[in-house]
Amino acid sequence: MTKQFLQSPPSNTHKLGEFELIRDIFKTRAEQMMKAKPQHAPLLGIGDDGAVIASRPNEELVITTDMLVADRHFFADADPYLVGKKSLAVNLSDLAAMGAKPTGFTLALALPKQRQAWLHGFANGLFDLAELFDCHLIGGDTCQGPLTISITAFGVIPSGQAINRSGAQVGDSIWVSGELGDARLALAHHRNEWSLDLESKDLDQVNQRLHSPLPRVALGIALRGIATSALDISDGLLGDLRHILEASHVGAQINIDALPRSQVLRRQAQAIQYQCAASGGDDYELCFTTNPNQHDNIAKLSVELGLPLTQRNSSNDRIMSSTLHWIALWSMGLRSMQPRSWSPR
Incomplete structure (x- = not known):
């Protein structure tokens, strides 16, 4: 054409x-x-x-x-x-x-x-x-x-196969596609917010993530009948995960140290890594929950799609019973916090 x-x-x-x-x-x-x-x-x-x-x-x-x-x-x-x-x-x-x-x-x-x-x-x-x-x-x-x-x-x-936010169950595993935080890193560079370690090729990578995200359509379709809940990460993982917790009337524990990050982001100061990966926004990856017995199916799916699918790799990283919809963050110990969302410019 x-x-x-x-x-x-x-x-x-x-x-x-x-x-x-x-x-x-x-x-x-x-x-x-x-x-x-x-x-x-x-x-x-x-x-x-x-x-x-x-x-x-x-x-x-x-x-x-x-x-x-x-x-x-x-x-x-x-x-x-x-x-x-x-x-x-x-x-x-x-x-x-x-x-x-x-x-x-x-x-x-x-x-x-x-x-x-x-x-x-x-x-x-x-x-x-x-x-x-x-x-x-x-x-x-x-x-x-x-x-x-x-x-x-x-x-x-x-009919009947739509994945919504209200299906997460206590004990479910929490998964994230791709890598988080690069888009927020690109925005920080544009705003001159922080002291960053970015080479020219690094800047090209993070700008690509900010300006040209690729929707995970194939993953979403493959998760029919597997995921108990899902949403896309547009406002940051912690803020968006809150929507699942509120809709499903549950809480969550995650290891913030294990959030999937690119090598470019991992070269930045630890505080910058956490802020970008946990609350950055504009990632447009999928966050979803599954029954723990789906681990092998998700691993196969990751290979088939050529897409990293990261489970919080601790037995403590899971959906848990809570009426407060809080997220407990593991990082050199445990602290509990209300999830925050990123706000666009």
């Missing part, structure tokens, strides 16, 4: 209007994707007052919405290609946490005047990720205003 028309803005474009924006960029690319990847294409997509999606027997629809605001959730001068990818990725990460397969999304976009070049880069990033997951743009809206992006994503799952 050629994408040449999106690589540079058309020379005769001089005024941003809703009709031109939809016709020249999003509608054309969406129609190309429908023809190239029709498996989950809508029956009727962009161009009408609404989209028409076929429903299938024994299947449920999962819906999620995220809004991103310039200079709060992403830097206004960030590469628009990466902004486009991340805008969809954060929604697909929510679907992954539920065990859903992405099928489509709508886009609501507020954009300042004369941003055509930005818009072409944004569309490239958005559709490159959409094509990776066969997730079709099926509609949306545009207006002039401060740069704001709102996406509603749709996914499907076999």
Whole structure:
């Protein structure tokens, strides 16, 4: 499929209007994707007052919405290609946490005047990720205003198999995918917050984690029938784990020393490591719980996906009975604390 028309803005474009924006960029690319990847294409997509999606027997629809605001959730001068990818990725990460397969999304976009070049880069990033997951743009809206992006994503799952936050049981193991904290480290570098040990290649790595997270869709689908609860880590492990604890009416113990971290993060001061890995935010990894007897299945899954899946490696790291929903953190001893969340810029 050629994408040449999106690589540079058309020379005769001089005024941003809703009709031109939809016709020249999003509608054309969406129609190309429908023809190239029709498996989950809508029956009727962009161009009408609404989209028409076929429903299938024994299947449920999962819906999620995220809004991103310039200079709060992403830097206004960030590469628009990466902004486009991340805008969809954060929604697909929510679907992954539920065990859903992405099928489509709508886009609501507020954009300042004369941003055509930005818009072409944004569309490239958005559709490159959409094509990776066969997730079709099926509609949306545009207006002039401060740069704001709102996406509603749709996914499907076999009836009764959605993974929610309220299923964690006392004694369950707690797992985390990938590595935590690199995105927060990149943000700290941008803000000049701490004294950091970062070489050029290290900075490339952590910036990639901040600006271009990859949603763990395959993992979420594989966890159907295995995970007792799950969520994606967008606001930091401790703060997000709290949502599972509150929904499941349990508490938790984890070893903060054993949180999965990259070698780049491990070279930083210990306090920085803990803050980034435990409360950093923007990781978009999955945190999930399982019955302890699922350990071998998770180990096999890790190999199949080529993705580290880390269990808190102590018999004390588990879901426990508690009405306070506190997390007990192990690190050279035990202390109990209320989990904290990261707040975006």
